[in-house]
Amino acid sequence: MKRREFLVKAAGAVGAAWLSRGVATDVFASSTLGKKFSATDTVTIGSTGIKTSRLAMGTGTVGVGHHSNQTALGIKGLSDLLLNGYDNGLRFFDSADTYGSHPHVAEALKHVQRDKVTVLTKSWARDPKTMRADLDRFRHELGTDYIDIFLMHCLSEGDWTARYQGVMDVLSEAKQKGIIRAHGCSCHSIEALRAAAKSPWVEVDLVRLNPIGSHMDADPQTVLSVVKEMKAAGKGVVGMKILGQGDMRSRQDEAIRYALSTGVLDAFTIGAESKAEQEDLMRRIAAA
Secondary structure: OOHHHHHHHHHHHHHHHHHHOOOOHHHHOOOOOOOOOOOOOEEEOOOOOOEEEOEEEEOOOOOOOOOOOOHHHHHHHHHHHHHHHHHOOOOEEEOOOOOOOHHHHHHHHOOOOHHHOEEEEEEOOOOHHHHHHHHHHHHHHHOOOOEEEEEEEEEOOOOHHHHOHHHHHHHHHHHHOOOEEEEEEEEOOHHHHHHHHHOOOOOEEEEEOOOOOOOOOOOHHHHHHHHHHHHHOOOEEEEEOOOHHHOOHHHHHHHHHHHHHOOOOOEEEEOOOOHHHHHHHHHHHHHO
């Protein structure tokens, strides 16, 4: 069999497999099919007005305890990796206090035009006082007067929009003052995700999504049904766990094709650990 014939049949088999599992058939069959994508495409995050690159540079692979695979590269190492992405057209820096990546992002920001980059970060604060302190500390650590997207990190409670109303009010006030440009959350349970979909306060949601359900809030079809509700409400949706926290590392093309084909992600974040890996990822997205 010729290589071209093999690729066509292989792509058809992957698509058929997704459809046979019932994964968002109507979305999959949308205008995204046959469309060309690039990691550097300029996208708008929901109704926020924030324009950035389709691919965000993640800094939190196995991010816990103020450490991650990316921060292990050192401040210069990770900063150089972010700047390599920037030089290749990526404009989205994904960070978090939990990853310990703020100093690394700050170093990269010294070498770029600030308004050309979207900075996203996340806080574990669960009370208003801690959130106010985090807003000040994070801006200091990042070396910036404002943060583009600020998320409540790793929410799992189904009643979080009532339980943490005080924290949400602090972020609403910060947006009014120009300290942040948009607020939202990252969810780590289907109950929290459903609450986020229904909350008018959520402007951006970081959603775990991949075709095998690895490290997700529920099976892909269930998650997609909730995310479609978010999209209908005008919320920005940024995908994470695209490679299933490494479970699809040997199936990257399949994972990327899935993320692009769903039609529900404004952007998605993947953490590369070297310039070669980063550039290979960009090539794979273009080839998908």
